[in-house]
Amino acid sequence: MRREVALVENELLSIGRLASISGLPVSALRFYDGAGVLPPSVVDPSSGYRFYQPSQVVQARLVAHLRRVGLPLDDIRTILADPARAGSILTAHLGRLEAGLADARREISIVHHMLENTETTMHKFTLPADELIRALREVRHAVCEDPGQPRLNGVFLDSEPGQVRVVATDRYRLTTSTVATSEQRDLRLLLPTAAVDELLGRDYSGSVEVTVSQGTITLSGDGGTVRAQVPDVDFPPYRSWLELGRTEVPFDAAALRAALTAEATETQSRANDGVTYEVSRLSVTRSTVEVGASDDPDAQVVGVNREFLLQALEGGAQLTLALDDPIAPLAIRNPDREGALSILMPVRLEQPA
Incomplete structure (x- = not known):
């Protein structure tokens, strides 16, 4: 193969020749051209035929390998333009793949359990009331209010060893967030939004007894009883997001809130529904x-919905922010509480900071 490349090192390669040398089909090369990768x-202006430099053979092979492992096009484009960033991008992607595999194993385990237990069963256990209310309050602002997204219209309760994760x-x-519990569950x-809000509007202490039976969840305690039908929906897989951005930068939440409030913002609108929102620019370095x-010339500049970020900063006094690159989600964690995490999608900045 090296001899074949050497034979054409001084001439342009047709798209068919590049396909045969690189292993990428012609249709894929056309797609990657259109995608700017x-x-x-x-x-050729008259025929529209595409021709490539011999040096692009290596790039085409890189693209082929990276797409086989499902790396997003934006990340591939970044690696080709700036190979020095490949390490962090590939490490983050490998983490997502490993988390996805763990998630798939868990889902298959649930399927086996469902197949082996076809009879309708009742589950009953207790949760500490203060922990449950705290966790619900911490995530309530991120609940989707769009009725067209029924599987997101509430808070997802997910069993884990030693705790219930609230998402x-x-x-x-x-x-x-998480609710610690020693009970097997x-x-x-x-949990539908209306039930979440009803729980948050009551005054509970001690513990809350949770009963799930016949498609209904009942939560009872000294603050009263809340009952709701459990929607027959599949909450989207989320576990691969929990390991995003493991290189963390500590910061003072109150100071960042004050700076966000004082600094000018940019107004953008979402393409799908026209909703406008204010965007703040963050500069993230290894230490600030x-x-x-x-x-700092090495600072990564990222755009973020200011309201969403302000809500995420309510999670504690001293927090950490992790960002793999300016087009990756931001991860905000409370180092004092393992399960407290906010993931914010970045906003594309059209103009340089």
Whole structure:
């Protein structure tokens, strides 16, 4: 193969020749051209034929390998333009793949359990009331209010060893918290928004008894009883997001809130529904998180929905922010509480900071 490349090192390669050398089919090369990942060196204006430099053979092979492992096009484009960033991008992607495999194993285990236990059963256990209310309050702001997204209209309760994970997402952000418990339980359901709000409006102490039976969840305690039908929906897989951005930068939440409030913002609107929102720019280095521009030339500048970020900053006094690159989600964690996490999708910035 090296001899074949050497024979054409001084001539342009047709798209068919590049396909045969690189292993990428012609249709894929056309697609990657349209996506701005691997554009040809020359396009014949009369015929539209694409021609490539011999040096693009290596790039085409890289694209082939990266797509086989499901790396997003934006990440591939970044690696080709700046190979020095490949390490962090590939490490983050490998983490997502490993988390996805663990999630798949868990789902298959649930399927086996469902097949082996076809009879309708009742699950009953208790949760500490203060922990449950705290967790629901921490994630409530991220619940999706769009009735067209029924599987997101509530808070997902998910059993884990030693705890129940509480999750909410509206597709633009994801927030989780946890409720510690020593009881064996089997819980994996969406608690509807109305039931969440009813619980948050009551005054509970001690413990809350949770009963799940016949498609209904009942939560009872000294603050009263809340009962709701469990929606027959599948909450989206979320576990691969929990390991995002493991390199964390500590910051003071109150100071960042004050800076966000004082700094000017940009107004953007979502393409799908026209909703407008205010965007703040963050400059993230290895040691600091600043609002606006930074004097550090290595700072990563990322746009974020200011309201969403302010809500995420309510999670504690001293937090950490992790960002793999400016187009990756931001992960905000409370180092004092293992399960407290907010994931925010970045906002594309059209103009340089």
